[in-house]
Amino acid sequence: LALTDAGLTGMTELALSGEQVDLLFSEERLYVPEAAELPVHTGLVLQSERGKALGRVTADGNVKLVRGDREAFGLHGRSAEQRIALDLLLDPEIGISSMGGRAGTGKSALALCAGLEAVLERSQHQKVMV
Structure with missing residues (x-):
């Protein structure tokens, strides 16, 4: 998680493969082991070779797609x-x-x-x- 002078931001960046991003957009949820270790409801800036997406960690450890x-x-x-x-x-x-x-x-x-x-x-x- 990003840390500023004001404290934790609640956001972090996570690298995914292009296939993972495609699956996330089609299913709207995806299990990503690195995200499952983060606190629940952490906001994610998901980066891949195909571009960026937003998500958040759910209570069951999955990544939920956040549509803009x-x-x-x-x-x-x-x-x-x-x-x-x-x-x-x-x-x-x-x-x-x-x-x-x-x-x-x-x-x-x-x-x-x-x-x-x-x-x-x-x-x-x-x-x-x-």
Whole structure:
């Protein structure tokens, strides 16, 4: 995991073969031994000779593909970190999320839009409390 002055970033880079990336895009999940050793929900920048992709480590040790076109209440993640955060916030299997970072990086906007998406668009919850 990357370490900054503010602490761990929750992101790391991982090299995959082109075949692994193709399989990840077709299946949307892939077991990668190196990723299984990382903490759950670690964001991954996946690099191969064919390009880059985003993923995150699931509770069962697999890599889940994080698509860049995901949105919550009209908000898109602009950076890799925001896209991973949005994917985590929109996952109904994750009950509580905690994000840290510098002011102005979009944490509140992502959380609020994910909450509104869950209540107003998907009817997964009854209300958002701020």
